Amino acid sequence: MKLPLLYLLRHGQTEWNAAGRFQGQMNSDLTEVGQGHAAAQGRLLGPIFEQFPDIDIFGSPLGRVQETVQIALANHGREPIFNDDLKEISVGDWEGCTKLDIEAGWPVIYNESQTSLDMFLSAPKGETYDDMYERCHRFLSHLTGPSVVFSHGVTIRFLRKIACGLSYEELTQLDNQQGSIYVIREGQETLLTEVKTP
16 A cells, blocks of 8 residues: 555553553543653654645544644644544443453453454454454545644554554554654654653
8 A cells, every 4th residue: 555654643641551441432631741742742743844834634533632632733833634533443341441350351352362452452342453454544545645643552553554564463563652753654664752861
């Protein structure tokens, strides 16, 4: 799939991220650390907006992304287009649960899941691999030029998988950073992050 230049940003750390709870399409607010992640993304976006003054900007409509967008774009005078295809994966009955809750309530699924992504995709009444692939592919297929995309951990991994032509196993091994930007150019990914000074 030939795609334009992509800048993919995960929302900042949330209260449920910090507590180890599966959020899915439920929401929790950014922590102070998460607000710092969003501010760092805002600084990283400065040179990108200088290079591409008319770049398209998209975001998930869920609250934690809207909060991240508000902070990251505060000094840039820009607004994203919110798109439902960028929502986080629904994890059905597990939204708000910790891994301990899942281990206790669904031991077979917990023990058979080789990776955290396997677990997300096995959630009762949640979205499947095919569901996620379809909506992420649909979103990417409508892009017409370089784009900044604010979304969520699992959704961004699917966008990266499709954009880089990765296998399922490669998808499960992708990292999931906050406060940085994944840059995908012609199927190759690099990570843009602030250099931390001692």
